Amino acid sequence: MRTILFILQKEFIQIFxxxxxxxxxxxxPLVQMLVLVYTATLEMKNIEVVVVDRDLSQTSRELxxxxxxxxxxxxxxxxxxxxxxxxxxxxxxxxxxxxxPDDFERQLFREGNVxxxxxxxxxxxxxxxxxxxxxxxxxxxxxxxxxxxxINMVKPVQMKKINVASSFWYNPELNYKIYMLPxxxxxxxxxxxxxxxxxxxxxxxxxxTIEQINVTPIKKYQFIAGKLIPFWIIALFELAFGLTIxxxxxxxxxxxxxxxxxxxxxxxxxxxxxxxLFISTFSSTQQQVMFIAxxxxxxxxxxxxxxxxxxxxxxxxxxxxxxxxxAYFIKVNRMNLLKGSGFWDFRQEFLALxxxxxxxxxxxxxxxxxxx
Amino acid sequence: MIRAENLTxxxxxxxxxxxxxxxxxxxxxxxxxxxxxxxxTSLFRMLTTLLKPDKGxxxxxxxxxxxxxxxxxxxxxxxxxxxxxxxxxxxxENLAFYARIFNTTIQENYHLVKDIYQxxxxxxxxxxxxxxxxxxxxxxxxxxxxxxxxxLFLDEPTTGVDAVSRQEFWDMLENLQQKGITIMVxxxxxxxxxxxxxxxxxxxxSIFNINRPEGIISDFGRDLYALRSRDMFELNKDxxxxxxxxxxxxxGESIHFTAENISGEPESxxxxxxxxxxxxxKLEKTEAGIEDCFMDQMTAK
Numbered sequence: 001m002r003t004i005l006f007i008l009q010k011e012f013i014q015i016f017x018x019x020x021x022x023x024x025x026x027x028x029p030l031v032q033m034l035v036l037v038y039t040a041t042l043e044m045k046n047i048e049v050v051v052v053d054r055d056l057s058q059t060s061r062e063l064x065x066x067x068x069x070x071x072x073x074x075x076x077x078x079x080x081x082x083x084x085x086x087x088x089x090x091x092x093x094x095x096x097x098x099x100x101p102d103d104f105e106r107q108l109f110r111e112g113n114v115x116x117x118x119x120x121x122x123x124x125x126x127x128x129x130x131x132x133x134x135x136x137x138x139x140x141x142x143x144x145x146x147x148x149x150x151i152n153m154v155k156p157v158q159m160k161k162i163n164v165a166s167s168f169w170y171n172p173e174l175n176y177k178i179y180m181l182p183x184x185x186x187x188x189x190x191x192x193x194x195x196x197x198x199x200x201x202x203x204x205x206x207x208x209t210i211e212q213i214n215v216t217p218i219k220k221y222q223f224i225a226g227k228l229i230p231f232w233i234i235a236l237f238e239l240a241f242g243l244t245i246x247x248x249x250x251x252x253x254x255x256x257x258x259x260x261x262x263x264x265x266x267x268x269x270x271x272x273x274x275x276x277l278f279i280s281t282f283s284s285t286q287q288q289v290m291f292i293a294x295x296x297x298x299x300x301x302x303x304x305x306x307x308x309x310x311x312x313x314x315x316x317x318x319x320x321x322x323x324x325x326x327a328y329f330i331k332v333n334r335m336n337l338l339k340g341s342g343f344w345d346f347r348q349e350f351l352a353l354x355x356x357x358x359x360x361x362x363x364x365x366x367x368x369x370x371x372x
Numbered sequence: 373m374i375r376a377e378n379l380t381x382x383x384x385x386x387x388x389x390x391x392x393x394x395x396x397x398x399x400x401x402x403x404x405x406x407x408x409x410x411x412x413t414s415l416f417r418m419l420t421t422l423l424k425p426d427k428g429x430x431x432x433x434x435x436x437x438x439x440x441x442x443x444x445x446x447x448x449x450x451x452x453x454x455x456x457x458x459x460x461x462x463x464x465e466n467l468a469f470y471a472r473i474f475n476t477t478i479q480e481n482y483h484l485v486k487d488i489y490q491x492x493x494x495x496x497x498x499x500x501x502x503x504x505x506x507x508x509x510x511x512x513x514x515x516x517x518x519x520x521x522x523x524l525f526l527d528e529p530t531t532g533v534d535a536v537s538r539q540e541f542w543d544m545l546e547n548l549q550q551k552g553i554t555i556m557v558x559x560x561x562x563x564x565x566x567x568x569x570x571x572x573x574x575x576x577x578s579i580f581n582i583n584r585p586e587g588i589i590s591d592f593g594r595d596l597y598a599l600r601s602r603d604m605f606e607l608n609k610d611x612x613x614x615x616x617x618x619x620x621x622x623x624g625e626s627i628h629f630t631a632e633n634i635s636g637e638p639e640s641x642x643x644x645x646x647x648x649x650x651x652x653x654k655l656e657k658t659e660a661g662i663e664d665c666f667m668d669q670m671t672a673k
Contacts, residue, residue, distance in 0.1 A: 006472040014460050212456040212515070215420050216473050217445050 003218060007226030011200075015230055024196075025234060029188050029242050036184045037177050037250060045071060047131050050085045050094040051078040057105035059146070063116075066142050067098065072134045086119070095121045096131055108146070178252045182333035183306035185242045186326060190300075193235035193269050195293055198276035201227050202289045205280075224365050228273050235269050236262065255340030261333065264346060267353045268329045274360030275325075281367040300326035325356055373398055374419065374523065374556060378428035381414050387577040388414035391428070394572055394582055396556055401549050403568030404558035405662065407670075411577040412558040413453055416527045419556070420450045432523055446474070449516035453527040453558075455508050459501030463492055463511055466500050467518055474519030484551065485514040488544055506537030513544065524548065526557040530564065542567045562663035573666060580669055585662060592660040592668070594618065594630040597638060601650040610648045614641070621667045628658070630668055 099117035122128035204210040304326040335341040374396040381388035389411035417423035421441035611620040
């Protein structure tokens with residue numbers, strides 16, 4: 001036990017003597033949270049629209065005005081020439097063309113229906129989907145308005161209609177920032193913990209210092225513990241620091257018990273740091289560690305549901321997420337902060353990551369060889 | 373007592389060492405002399421329990437390097453060929469760290485390292501990475517000694533160290549020997565061989581001679597001639613083509629030559645070289661050194 005303390009003392013001296021370490025611990029989270037939380041949003045605003053209104057009637061103007069009034073759309077131009085509008089789409093000056101035919105008003109009142117064409121730039125499929133949804137809902141709204149008005153002209157009747165009122169639980173304003181922030185925090189804590197641990201161990205190999213350590217009576221688990229604990233503490237500190245930034249700057253809700261969150265983070269970090277150490281036991285240079293760790297990290301992040309909902313992934317991918325520690329922590333982090341879920345709700349996640357942590361650490365201790 | 377019996381280690385198909393046997397008595401300074409890539413480091417790593425031999429057996433102080441590796445690690449000090457201390461820790465922090473993980477303190481064994489450590493103590497707050505080559509060597513030796521080992525393994529401790537520091541280093545080793553520590557040291561410098569009690573000459577993974585330094589020289593067996601002429605390049609070429617040549621190699625300003633027969637028949641050699649047109653030819657008998665033993669072995673046809 002005393003040996004571990006001596007190793008820890010040495011590690012901490014080295015960590016804080018490293019000039020890049022303090023900026024990594026304090027500046028990196030600040031920058032990442034300030035930048036990523038704002039940019040990693042799926043909310044669409046300022047969709048650029050060009051209107052081809054060949055009718056120029058009162059009704060068609062009303063429709064255009066409805067788009068103009070929406071906070072999602074900005075009218076960038078209007079023209080009578082569809083080709084000109086298409087050119088704007090091609091040149092990336094517009095995302096959406098609303099094509100109103102020349103007999104729009106007449107046909108609407110005579111036939112009772114008319115077609116409006118929407119042309120959407122679908123380079124980014126997600127954005128195109130959202131644009132379509134927003135535009136369609138505006139037109140539908142406009143449609144209802146027309147129906148109500150025209151009926152009123154003839155005779156007033158009570159319309160029976162289903163009124164859909166939605167309320168969004170746990171994030172009533174659908175504020176993307178407080179949805180993204182817990183996810184960004186997980187990325188941050190993982191980078192600090194997993195990468196620094198893995199790089200630290202392999203550095204001993206690169207510098208040759210491991211040769212001298214290996215002839216000492218230090219036991220394998222003592223050495224691994226000495227490498228793990230410092231970054232485990234730093235990563236937990238990082239989580240606290242990140243939550244503080246979130247509270248102060250973004251006013252994220254903290255509905256759940258923070259102790260449960262930190263307990264889960266502690267286990268999560270054992271698993272990820274263990275994985276990092278395992279990677280570094282079979283690598284011999286920092287470069288190798290970097291690439292392999294990045295491979296795992298990126299795969300975990302993209303599959304975790306931080307940017308895209310897990311539910312929309314293919315079924316096999318959802319199953320693969322069973323071994324994705326990242327997915328567990330993102331889920332727990334969001335549910336704890338936004339919904340206030342407690343320990344009992346997370347019992348499965350605790351169990352899964354507990355097993356993960358034990359497996360990763362055992363592998364690391366087993367694979368680390370003092371004798372070649 | 374350090375003992376190796378038929379030690380063999382291959383790295384895939386590459387030979388590390390093959391069939392090496394020798395023993396080192398307690399209290400001896402035992403030198404392992406050989407060029408780069410001869411297998412010195414492989415041998416050290418097996419004896420210090422860092423590498424498992426493919427075949428053969430080795431013991432350090434009656435302890436088996438494979439079975440009793442844990443016990444051996446408490447008894448040995450190892451200084452790898454490459455500087456292996458923490459460059460980002462200070463001199464003092466390095467020494468204290470290695471003392472503590474052996475469950476001892478600097479104070480307890482200060483007497484052992486005093487002579488060496490005193491020389492670098494003025495720089496004890498300096499980071500090890502900022503020390504000069506000679507000072508790094510002294511710090512590494514101090515760290516290898518701080519837990520009072522019975523056996524000291526030094527892998528090329530003087531490589532890359534200036535001549536004065538090298539001399540000092542060997543003086544320190546003699547001091548340590550007097551304190552009863554058994555020392556096994558490797559070096560590529562032939563002149564350091566004479567400072568050991570016994571040396572083993574190692575080449576291409578096997579030992580071809582073990583003896584006292586004087587013994588190795590008296591074992592040499594052939595008459596050795598030093599030759600010079602105006603055109604040394606041609607001289608070397610002509611000697612290599614001479615029918616009676618056993619070995620011929622550059623040695624400082626001259627070429628050292630041995631013949632297949634013991635005496636070397638200097639007169640017929642001289643005639644051959646004059647016939648080849650060499651001017652200002654000098655041919656004289658000379659005393660063999662350790663390096664000659666080595667080069668003779670390595671360049672023999």
